[in-house]
Amino acid sequence: MDQFAVKVFVRLRPSVLDPAGEATKSASIKLGAEGIKSLRIGKMIEVKIEGNGENEVREKIDLLCDRLFANTVIEDYEYSLEKL
């Protein structure tokens, strides 16, 4: 069995308003940071997972992302995978 470290990024779809991102953008500007054009907040999920090779692990992660980590009505996801 191979072990992989996976980082999943879940983001609100571009068409979905991100009020928390807007509030943080507003605070960033109050802090004095200049030039911020856009700020959106997502989630990062770290998973350590075993499987027989990368393809099998990708299948498992795809299922997790589609069914649990992201609500694909409002969110997109992507992930990176590193063999340990």
Place this chain on the structure above:
Amino acid sequence: MDYFTVGVVVFPGSNCDRDVSWALEGCLDIRTKYLWHESSDLSDVDAIVLPGGFSYGDYLRCGAIARFSPLINALDDFVKSGRRVLGICNGFQILTEAGFLPGALTSNKNLNFICDDVELDIVSSKGGWFNDGGKKQTIKLPIAHGEGRYHCDSDTLKKLVDNELIALRYKKNPNGSSFDIAGITNEKGNVLGLMPHPERACDEAIGGTDGLFTLKSLILK
């Protein structure tokens, strides 16, 4: 089964389960039974309410974890049998996460947790959840949520409109919901999800009785 019994689902973090039970039993004389979320035996209930609260602490997303409970897995057959399911607030969020209703609920546009009475237009009488003989087209119910902004894509919205699946719309949109949507039904009409709390509007002493009809309609066949 001698008495019509409404199952009130209890998740870890539910906090409106007792309110729903009180409204049904105390105000409407309808028998209730609490159903722990790990139960998958729905054979002795005739309708189900998924109450408000913060199931599983709203971890990941509202309703995302609750969706995987044995009870929600068993709900598919229950819904297909035509029996009625009412999802209130967090219950509505669970019904969308589980795919019983389309769309999703996410954080309010203004990021506030809104606790207020709102006026609602009854848009569709599908399922008979609000049909009060055509007498009242607007009702007032309390809302209490931080993540009640209904969102769906334009195709889904068209389908909701064309098939008369939008049950309730806010008169004055409090949370940024698409098309002012406060509640929707499935195509058959036996599943209703709504953000407002009908169980908190069942007695004049606590500010109104506009929620009574919706709870009473759980006994419709």
